[in-house]
Amino acid sequence: MASRSSTFSTSGSGSESCHGCWPVWRHPSTARRTPRSCWRRRLDPVERSHERRDQTSDAPIDEVLTATSAAAGQPLLQSAPVVRERTKYIFVTGGVASGLGKGITTASLGRLFASRGLKVVLQKLDPYVNVDPGTMNPFEHGEVFVLDDGAETDLDLGHYERFLDADLHRGSNFTTGAVYSSVLAKERRGDYLGKTVQVIPHITDEIKARVRALAEAEQADLQVVEIGGTVGDIESLPFLEAIRQL
Numbered sequence: 001m002a003s004r005s006s007t008f009s010t011s012g013s014g015s016e017s018c019h020g021c022w023p024v025w026r027h028p029s030t031a032r033r034t035p036r037s038c039w040r041r042r043l044d045p046v047e048r049s050h051e052r053r054d055q056t057s058d059a060p061i062d063e064v065l066t067a068t069s070a071a072a073g074q075p076l077l078q079s080a081p082v083v084r085e086r087t088k089y090i091f092v093t094g095g096v097a098s099g100l101g102k103g104i105t106t107a108s109l110g111r112l113f114a115s116r117g118l119k120v121v122l123q124k125l126d127p128y129v130n131v132d133p134g135t136m137n138p139f140e141h142g143e144v145f146v147l148d149d150g151a152e153t154d155l156d157l158g159h160y161e162r163f164l165d166a167d168l169h170r171g172s173n174f175t176t177g178a179v180y181s182s183v184l185a186k187e188r189r190g191d192y193l194g195k196t197v198q199v200i201p202h203i204t205d206e207i208k209a210r211v212r213a214l215a216e217a218e219q220a221d222l223q224v225v226e227i228g229g230t231v232g233d234i235e236s237l238p239f240l241e242a243i244r245q246l
Contacts (some may be wrong), residue, residue: 087215091243093227103156106226107163113222114164121220122160123211124153124173126228127235131177147172156226171214176235179206199238207242 092106106122114120130136133144134152145158151170161168183206187197215223225243229236 085221087212087220088222089211089243089246090222090224091227092224093240094230096230096232098230102226102228103154103159106156106224107159110160110224111163113224118221119219120164120222120224121214121218122157122164122168122172123214123223123225124156124160124228125207125211125225125239126154126173126175127233127239128175128229129177129180129235130175131181132173132175154228156228171210171217174210176238179203179210179238182206200241203238204242204245207239208246211242211246 090109092102092109094100094102103124106124110120110122126133132152133141133154136144138144142155144152145155146152147157147169148167149169151173153168153170153173157168157173160166160172180203183197183202186192192202211223211225214220227236227239227243231240
């Protein structure tokens with residue numbers, strides 16, 4: 001039998017077929033069939049793929065896409081929205097003794113992760129009830145570090161700025177006093193709609209909101225949060241509960 005590539009024209013039809021289909025083409029009822037009617041081509045997937053490729057337009061792909069998008073009335077290829085992954089958190093807490101070097105540890109962790117190409121933001125949470133350390137005795141708590149926006153913060157933020165070579169702002173440090181002040185102001189405005197304001201959930205929700213707000217503002221991949229003081233302080237309990245919920 002001749003090879004499949006051997007073709008010849010049928011008399012009266014002007015179509016082409018293989019030798020195996022010649023008896024079919026000669027029949028009067030099939031005289032007007034096209035090469036697609038060839039039973040051997042229909043059964044051979046390789047032949048069908050070649051036939052489809054031969055019938056494909058030779059127009060450049062950009063012209064095809066433009067014509068298709070114009071017919072659809074909208075761009076055919078649209079860039080997918082970039083969805084930022086959720087910020088990861090690392091919380092640094094102390095034991096039963098203060099002054100262990102949590103600030104240096106936090107700054108060092110931030111520097112190590114930043115050197116790997118991550119967008120890192122550092123934050124310090126102080127459980128004392130003062131609104132900020134601006135009026136505190138420096139012999140008791142250390143020197144106050146003033147940020148570019150005028151915020152008076154804990155001295156550990158100086159380590160953060162030097163280690164990360166970045167300028168921090170007011171949201172990078174807050175205290176129990178600042179949290180309670182904000183919650184009480186919301187209660188006076190009626191934001192809680194007459195509900196009983198409690199440590200859980202209102203105080204803890206305020207702490208979580210401030211932590212998340214910094215991550216969103218900085219579009220951070222990783223946020224390292226230092227919890228000041230010791231775990232035995234009663235003032236630390238709302239912070240520990242808040243980070244547990246995070």
